[in-house]
Amino acid sequence: MRPFSRQDIGAALIVLVLGGPLAYMLASAFADGETRRRETPLRSMLGDAAYEALTRGRSTEVHYLGNDRRVPDFELRDQDGQAFRMSDMRGQVVVLNFWTVTCGPCIEEMPSLVELSRILADRDDVELVTISTDRTWEDVRTVIPEGTPLRVLLDPDRAVVRGRFGTRMYPETWIVDRRGVIRMRVDGARQWSSAIAVDAIESFL
Numbered sequence: 001m002r003p004f005s006r007q008d009i010g011a012a013l014i015v016l017v018l019g020g021p022l023a024y025m026l027a028s029a030f031a032d033g034e035t036r037r038r039e040t041p042l043r044s045m046l047g048d049a050a051y052e053a054l055t056r057g058r059s060t061e062v063h064y065l066g067n068d069r070r071v072p073d074f075e076l077r078d079q080d081g082q083a084f085r086m087s088d089m090r091g092q093v094v095v096l097n098f099w100t101v102t103c104g105p106c107i108e109e110m111p112s113l114v115e116l117s118r119i120l121a122d123r124d125d126v127e128l129v130t131i132s133t134d135r136t137w138e139d140v141r142t143v144i145p146e147g148t149p150l151r152v153l154l155d156p157d158r159a160v161v162r163g164r165f166g167t168r169m170y171p172e173t174w175i176v177d178r179r180g181v182i183r184m185r186v187d188g189a190r191q192w193s194s195a196i197a198v199d200a201i202e203s204f205l
Contacts, residue, residue: 107143172188
């Protein structure tokens with residue numbers, strides 16, 4: 001093997017000089033792309049302005065994003081008469097949706113929640129629960145189709161929805177992580193069965 005010439009050494013130095021910054025730029029671009037990929041579902045659900053403000057620790061008039069609030073415990077009955085206790089949900093991500101039949105956006109959003117319940121039906125790591133503040137199950141059944149896997153709870157005196165969570169405007173959706181920490185609140189209707197919404201939910205697994 002012939003010894004390295006000055007030209008060989010010079011060429012190697014040029015590659016090092018030029019290649020270092022190029023490699024750094026590629027690595028930075030990859031890291032930036034990965035960050036944007038992770039942020040996209042949450043940005044889409046909250047909007048860019050709210051997302052930017054919330055990630056910088058500022059409060060906004062709508063939505064919440066954080067990791068320093070524990071979900072309040074509560075117990076309500078579902079449409080089958082079974083007790084649902086929030087404290088029993090540790091180890092699962094829980095999506096809580098608050099609604100009422102008198103809320104137009106809630107009714108528009110409900111088919112996407114029904115579809116999301118079908119998407120999640122075979123999973124044991126995510127639980128979707130809607131809480132109606134209507135007075136009777138008859139009211140609820142005018143909106144929720146029979147036989148749907150969507151779990152519905154009834155809170156007619158609003159002791160949970162208003163008393164524990166402080167919700168007054170509907171629809172409102174809360175995402176609680178496996179440890180029982182509230183990670184996100186979305187105010188207003190969304191297309192919950194969309195791929196971007198499912199990605200947002202799964203980001204808290």
